[in-house]
Amino acid sequence: MEDIVLRLSEVQEISGALVALYDGSDRLRYANRAFREVYFIDPGEMPLWADIMRRNFALSRGTIIRAASFEEWLVSTQARRGKVGFRAFETDLFDGRWLWMTETVDTEGWMLCIASDITSIRATERKVRQDRDFALKVAQTDELTGIPNRRFVLARAEEIIARATAVPDNNCGCLAILDLDNFKNINDRFGHAAGDIVLRDFAITIHGMVRRLDSMGRIGGEEFALVLPGACLPDAENIVERMLLQVRQSKPLSIDPAFGYTFSAGIAQARPGDTLDRLYERADKALYRAKLGGRNRICLEGEPRNEPAAAI
Incomplete structure (x- = not known):
């Protein structure tokens, strides 16, 4: 069994897919090379997800966050993050890539994140799905407070x-x-x-x-x-x-x-x-x-x- 776990870790490290594991407090506990490179995380570093987003937003790198106020965006996003057992969505990066991200959450709140590069999909198709995801978020959000409705x-x-x-x-x-x-x-x-x-x-x-x-x-x-x-x-x-x-x-x-x-x-x-x-x-x-x-x-x-x- 230990050999299988070791082999899995080695394969994930060389994979082009982004793989990360967060604990119930939303602290990063594992990230493969591809994930660390996209979000500028040093090997062995275990920051909170909010801190990863905050520092990358300040330096205009990682995920593109289209919001005038980062803190308001953070409240709205955290209000939905990890609340369901599984969700999938698309996100774009400052380096021009487009990712398909999945989040799987267990009963104790640990979250496995896996992202694949879907940049090759036509821009028009991406725009349709992005508009769909935005409409879904609006339908689930209280306009005044930014938390779920x-x-x-x-x-x-x-x-x-x-x-x-x-x-x-x-x-x-x-x-x-x-x-x-x-x-x-x-x-x-x-x-x-x-x-x-x-x-x-x-x-x-x-x-x-x-x-x-x-x-x-x-x-x-x-x-x-x-x-x-x-x-x-x-x-x-x-x-x-x-x-x-x-x-x-x-x-x-x-x-x-x-x-x-x-x-x-x-x-x-x-x-x-x-x-x-x-x-x-x-x-x-x-x-x-x-x-x-x-x-x-x-x-x-x-x-x-x-x-x-x-x-x-």
Whole structure:
């Protein structure tokens, strides 16, 4: 077996295809010669994927990123990266090459990336597929915040339901519904433009704290959904509690340095035989109890909370 693994590694090293393996934290753990050359990675170096993209963007090399703001592009891209078991897409490089990239993700979040050079395909055909990929991304993205929309994130919720039904003895995941507290008052006091700033700040803050396997999306208005594969209720509560603490410290409005905002959350765990409507309803009812209990708190399905909210 060791001989096979060694031979596989040797063949990958001389292959023209780009091969890379990332761990669950999106840190590069293996890259063959072709991949290292395209993305300017030294042998033995193990940077985070975001850092590879950031430094190459700054030097106009590697993948062409058509965005005025790299950080906004990064949030939008990471919100979809590694959220499904397999995806394929096309990307172009600054050196003129065009790649067909595939990403395969296991249950622990490790990702195998393989890319092939398809530069020889006619430019007109590439343009058609590029337009198709762009349209798909737009259809899955919330325009205001840049994170996934209702369609994308609820599709991820249906996946944890399917796992719960297929493997009923495992913790197959939770759905959390997050809702900004007193959001109408923010709009009334500071204006809708300020409300948009708060929504974007919330999306970026929460997105920066999710695991790569997790998915966050905007359901509508000031309501968001967080899908946590593999998490039981106590795990999900701990994750959202850290988010609650982080958001309490956020100060997104320069017009009022004393301004702060909070959110409330309801969490439900996927069960065998669940439907999306039933899972969502349980999480939504838990959210309702959190609101009635004083806001700025978390409630789990079937477990009302009565403790006072932390001081802002």
